[in-house]
Amino acid sequence: MIKVYTSSVIDAPADAVWAQIRDFNGLPKWTPFVAESRIEGNQPADKVGCVRNFRLKDGGTIREQLLTLSDFDFQCTYSILESPMGVENYVATLKLTPVTDGNRTFAEWWAEFDCAPEREQELSRLVGQQVFQGAFDQLKTLFRR
Amino acid sequence: MIRVTRSAVIDAPIERVWAILRDFNSHNAWHPVVAESHIENGEASDQVGCVRNFTLKDGNHIREQLLALSDQDYVSTYCILDATLPMRRYVATVRLKRVTDGDRTFWHWESTFDVPRGREKEFADLVGKGVYEGGFEGLRAFLRRPRAAGPRPASNAGSMQTSGVVATSFGGPDVLQTRTLDARAPGPGEVRLRHTAIGVNYIDVYVRKGLYRMIEPPAPIGMEAAGVVQDVGDGVAHLLPGDRVAYAAPPPGAYVGVRTMAADQLVVLPDHVDDETAAATMLKGMTAEYLLHRTRPIRAGDTVLVHAAAGGVGLLLCQWAKALGARVIGTVSSEEKARLARSRGCDAPIVTKDYRFAQQVRQVSGGRGVDVIYDGLGRAAAAENLEALAFTGHWISYGQASGPLDPVPAETLSAKSITMTRPVLFHYTAERATLNQIAGRMFEALRQGTITVDLRHRYPLGAAAEAHRALEARQTTGPIVLLP
Ligand SMILES: NC(=O)c1ccc[n+]([C@@H]2O[C@H](COP(=O)([O-])OP(=O)(O)OC[C@H]3O[C@@H](n4cnc5c(N)ncnc54)[C@H](OP(=O)(O)O)[C@@H]3O)[C@@H](O)[C@H]2O)c1
Numbered sequence: 045m046i047k048v049y050t051s052s053v054i055d056a057p058a059d060a061v062w063a064q065i066r067d068f069n070g071l072p073k074w075t076p077f078v079a080e081s082r083i084e085g086n087q088p089a090d091k092v093g094c095v096r097n098f099r100l101k102d103g104g105t106i107r108e109q110l111l112t113l114s115d116f117d118f119q120c121t122y123s124i125l126e127s128p129m130g131v132e133n134y135v136a137t138l139k140l141t142p143v144t145d146g147n148r149t150f151a152e153w154w155a156e157f158d159c160a161p162e163r164e165q166e167l168s169r170l171v172g173q174q175v176f177q178g179a180f181d182q183l184k185t186l187f188r189r
Numbered sequence: 190m191i192r193v194t195r196s197a198v199i200d201a202p203i204e205r206v207w208a209i210l211r212d213f214n215s216h217n218a219w220h221p222v223v224a225e226s227h228i229e230n231g232e233a234s235d236q237v238g239c240v241r242n243f244t245l246k247d248g249n250h251i252r253e254q255l256l257a258l259s260d261q262d263y264v265s266t267y268c269i270l271d272a273t274l275p276m277r278r279y280v281a282t283v284r285l286k287r288v289t290d291g292d293r294t295f296w297h298w299e300s301t302f303d304v305p306r307g308r309e310k311e312f313a314d315l316v317g318k319g320v321y322e323g324g325f326e327g328l329r330a331f332l333r334r335p336r337a338a339g340p341r342p343a344s345n346a347g348s349m350q351t352s353g354v355v356a357t358s359f360g361g362p363d364v365l366q367t368r369t370l371d372a373r374a375p376g377p378g379e380v381r382l383r384h385t386a387i388g389v390n391y392i393d394v395y396v397r398k399g400l401y402r403m404i405e406p407p408a409p410i411g412m413e414a415a416g417v418v419q420d421v422g423d424g425v426a427h428l429l430p431g432d433r434v435a436y437a438a439p440p441p442g443a444y445v446g447v448r449t450m451a452a453d454q455l456v457v458l459p460d461h462v463d464d465e466t467a468a469a470t471m472l473k474g475m476t477a478e479y480l481l482h483r484t485r486p487i488r489a490g491d492t493v494l495v496h497a498a499a500g501g502v503g504l505l506l507c508q509w510a511k512a513l514g515a516r517v518i519g520t521v522s523s524e525e526k527a528r529l530a531r532s533r534g535c536d537a538p539i540v541t542k543d544y545r546f547a548q549q550v551r552q553v554s555g556g557r558g559v560d561v562i563y564d565g566l567g568r569a570a571a572a573e574n575l576e577a578l579a580f581t582g583h584w585i586s587y588g589q590a591s592g593p594l595d596p597v598p599a600e601t602l603s604a605k606s607i608t609m610t611r612p613v614l615f616h617y618t619a620e621r622a623t624l625n626q627i628a629g630r631m632f633e634a635l636r637q638g639t640i641t642v643d644l645r646h647r648y649p650l651g652a653a654a655e656a657h658r659a660l661e662a663r664q665t666t667g668p669i670v671l672l673p
């Protein structure tokens with residue numbers, strides 16, 4: 045089991061950042077790598093259990109299922125159903141916490157998954173740096189004060 | 190019930206912030222509203238259950254107890270036991286998280302408590318603004334604090350020249366000679382220190398003679414020093430340039446002006462411990478700590494025998510064992526040493542130069558013998574030690590100033606159900622968490638005056654051979670330090 049943890053600080057209040065990321069169908073709006081996304085079966089994007097089906101700008105398609113959505117804790121957990129990455133048992137959580145000092149947001153994103161041993165390093169970097177930190181960087185730009 | 194939550198981002202790695210916050214008694218160093226604070230009963234400040242007793246600058250007085258501490262999750266939870274403020278059921282949690290983006294720290298501070306009706310807002314502000322927000326600012330200022338001045342190397346990259354004392358071969362004190370040495374830039378996990386005071390220990394004699402094969406001559410010896418951090422290598426988060434630190438650890442190499450070494454055995458010095466005191470107590474005081482509290486915990490009513498009772502470790506053992514309620518018998522080689530040992534808690538110093546003491550020990554212990562022997566003498570005292578012990582006594586052989594012990598047949602122990610140990614400080618301090626506990630309790634014992642340091646022997650670093658001659662000739666009392 046591999047664990048990846050990435051965290052950052054977004055210069056905007058936590059409720060504003062949450063409004064942006066709680067939309068499970070909203071990846072194209074705030075990440076740099078998703079071209080288009082839809083929720084399967086015409087379900088609402090905040091229905092726990094719904095599946096998002098999105099296409100990456102580099103071509104691959106990923107299906108992810110929403111497992112937890114908490115407007116109280118500003119937290120969302122999902123798993124990967126299908127992807128070209130070669131990961132198994134992938135579960136990730138994205139969580140926001142208010143930083144009272146400066147009214148900003150502490151954003152955490154972590155994932156656990158299994159993969160072939162020789163790909164551990166590459167996939168940890170891909171998930172932690174390119175995906176999670178890449179999305180945080182885009183959020184920081186969106187909310188630049 | 191009132192709930193107060195505040196959080197902030199601190200511009201320092203989590204290890205650095207946690208090194209400060211995990212210490213339950215650090216707040217008078219960094220929190221602007223705390224005037225004076227101490228941990229009750231001499232407990233370590235990271236011992237769960239310990240109580241900090243402090244006064245605020247406004248005169249209020251508070252006692253708080255540490256309920257939980259996790260180095261794994263960076264969490265500390267504590268409650269108020271009693272306070273001159275009308276706060277009830279106050280439980281607070283400090284939680285740190287790593288901000289991987291920029292290697293910073295997220296600090297979450299939260300509490301719940303009750304106050305008299307109508308004063309909720311007043312106290313929510315007092316805690317939220319005065320204590321928590323004030324604390325964030327205080328810690329930031331503490332991390333930026335002006336550090337001990339000192340010549341800084343022009344750049345991290347190069348090596349620095351320094352003067353040091355090396356054993357040119359194995360042998361007598363004459364093999365110790367001054368040489369110019371290089372202190373290279375610190376690599377990953379290392380720091381470069383400018384030593385301010387260096388401790389001399391009997392183990393340095395064993396290393397110099399080649400009895401402990403810990404160096405390949407020519408090489409500098411010495412395992413204890415205090416100093417100031419000059420620069421730090423990659424991956425060292427608990428230290429910054431300018432920090433006052435000390436250590437007692439292998440490998441040998443402390444008899445130098447500037448040293449590059451592994452960072453993990455370094456302890457940050459509290460303000461109340463000056464550099465000479467640190468160099469005089471890191472190795473000897475931590476040894477007394479583990480011998481008395483860990484190898485065989487001393488209980489009130491025990492009778493103990495401390496050999497070389499006026500020596501470096503000996504004087505500390507006498508004071509601390511006495512404070513723990515033991516009756517202390519000692520051996521020393523002169524009347525003058527006997528007077529000093531007596532003034533430091535040794536109830537019955539026995540003057541002997543040729544390791545004959547068992548008969549007198551039995552006399553002063555009413556024929557019973559002693560429960561524990563602290564034996565740094567080794568071979569020449571072995572037979573008398575067995576004779577001086579009570580039934581089920583403990584023979585702690587922790588040194589060998591008279592030469593290495595001959596093998597001890599198991600049958601000699603069964604004659605009285607004796608337990609024998611051959612402990613080494615460095616095994617007790619191998620893990621950082623335990624090192625911090627041992628050093629913390631030793632610093633607290635110094636602060637409370639449970640142990641005092643009788644530093645009478647200071648030599649310039651270049652005169653290390655003189656210091657060794659005096660130590661081996663049994664002419665010294667208490668610790669010896671070298672000044673670079
Ligand atoms: N295992 C550990 O973890 C550990 C740690 C620290 C120290 N130690 C040991 O603890 C002992 C004390 O160390 P220290 O640095 O504090 O030294 P010290 O006690 O200040 O000096 C050694 C003393 O031993 C006595 N002694 C008896 N016979 C001796 C002899 N033949 N040659 C030299 N001294 C003799 C002397 O006291 P009198 O003249 O009064 O007899 C002398 O002052 C040493 O054996 C050391 O190796 C062990």
Ligand SMILES: NC(=O)c1ccc[n+]([C@@H]2O[C@H](COP(=O)([O-])OP(=O)(O)OC[C@H]3O[C@@H](n4cnc5c(N)ncnc54)[C@H](OP(=O)(O)O)[C@@H]3O)[C@@H](O)[C@H]2O)c1
Pocket residue numbers: none
């Ligand atoms: N120091 C004290 O205060 C104290 C007090 C009481 C007893 N003891 C000691 O404790 C031990 C147990 O005493 P016990 O009275 O309860 O006896 P026990 O254990 O009932 O009998 C001895 C057992 O030792 C094992 N054993 C292994 N090698 C043996 C050998 N070469 N010859 C004989 N037996 C051998 C056998 O068990 P397996 O066949 O299962 O190996 C045998 O059943 C003894 O060594 C005794 O001296 C010491």
